[in-house]
Amino acid sequence: MSATAGTLKSVRQQDAAAATAPPPAGGATAEGGTKIALRNIRKTFGGERGLVAIDDITVDIPAGQFFVIVGPSGCGKTTLLRILAGLDNHTGGSIEIARSDSDRPTNAMVFQGDSLFPWYSVYDNAAYGLRMRGIAESKVRDIVLPLLDKIGMARFRDHYPHQLSGGMRQRVSIVRAFANDPEILLMDEPFSALDEQNRVLLHEELLRIWETTKKTVVFITHSVDEAVTLGDRIMVMTAHPGRSKTLIDVPFPRPRQVLELRNTPSYGHLVYQIWEYLREEVQRSRSQVEGATT
Ligand SMILES: Nc1ncnc2c1ncn2[C@@H]1O[C@H](COP(=O)(O)OP(=O)(O)O)[C@@H](O)[C@H]1O
Ligand SMILES: [Mg+2]
Numbered sequence: 001m002s003a004t005a006g007t008l009k010s011v012r013q014q015d016a017a018a019a020t021a022p023p024p025a026g027g028a029t030a031e032g033g034t035k036i037a038l039r040n041i042r043k044t045f046g047g048e049r050g051l052v053a054i055d056d057i058t059v060d061i062p063a064g065q066f067f068v069i070v071g072p073s074g075c076g077k078t079t080l081l082r083i084l085a086g087l088d089n090h091t092g093g094s095i096e097i098a099r100s101d102s103d104r105p106t107n108a109m110v111f112q113g114d115s116l117f118p119w120y121s122v123y124d125n126a127a128y129g130l131r132m133r134g135i136a137e138s139k140v141r142d143i144v145l146p147l148l149d150k151i152g153m154a155r156f157r158d159h160y161p162h163q164l165s166g167g168m169r170q171r172v173s174i175v176r177a178f179a180n181d182p183e184i185l186l187m188d189e190p191f192s193a194l195d196e197q198n199r200v201l202l203h204e205e206l207l208r209i210w211e212t213t214k215k216t217v218v219f220i221t222h223s224v225d226e227a228v229t230l231g232d233r234i235m236v237m238t239a240h241p242g243r244s245k246t247l248i249d250v251p252f253p254r255p256r257q258v259l260e261l262r263n264t265p266s267y268g269h270l271v272y273q274i275w276e277y278l279r280e281e282v283q284r285s286r287s288q289v290e291g292a293t294t
Contacts, residue, residue: 035063035098035184035216036084042092043079052241053079054090059235059244063098064214068231070221070278072285076242077220081188084218085109099183105129108177110187115173116161122148122172123157129180147175150212151205167198171205178209187219191226203229203258211255224274228267229258236277239285246277 038061043054054076061067071077082088083095085107097106108129116125126148130140148154151171161169170190177185191199207230210217221227227234228250236245250270252261261267 040093071237
């Protein structure tokens, strides 16, 4: 399999040794085209006869799309994201991520848990990735300060993580990820430990930042509300082993006002429709867990 677009500077390819997949139809291309091309992705833990965590996922994610993955606990969401981040290998299929600029990092991740350095201030945490890349201090400031401002954290720039609430720490993690200007942004249930009020505020703030950058995002959640509020397209996964059950477009215009959007009938209809797909999978996932413990 080879890079498909002449305009590509480089493409990260991870052809699994065991891949038997046919070549991709289109593959990942430069800006405006497909940013992430997944073909027949499979992941087993403990050898080919071991646990199948992900089975046969094929999807193209266009550049600039806010792509959301919803699925029951244990269906392989984190595993898929770790594979996209290059932190884990897939055991079948292929991945291409189109790169527009070889100087930029391929990805940045935001997790549910705390990933800030406790000994750095808010500002230094947010600036970390840029400094690691040797960006001049004046440019770091020009990038980091407006982002901190946009997410309501500018006045806390000299605070340390232990002085912040969980929601504030996640805001800094988000700024750090965007500041680094990765080709793709990977988010694994970043808000699931927060209370509902904080979550709504963070949805608004994340959308505000994302709408100015239109970065390609892969966002994982088990919340259907979160998926519909944030996403352009939603992949519903099956219970273990994780497959793509369906892909659903979210038609709501942007910029989105979170509370106003949630107050519309079409929002409720879409949430209901996705729950219809998910319900069976959540039940299946629960019986798998109960079966394993009895
Ligand atoms: N390092 C690992 N070794 C063995 N099994 C794993 C490992 N990581 C995840 N799994 C298994 O793979 C499946 C999917 O896990 P995960 O991707 O964490 O699910 P999710 O994020 O959707 O809750 C689960 O059955 C989990 O126990
Ligand atoms: Mg997970």
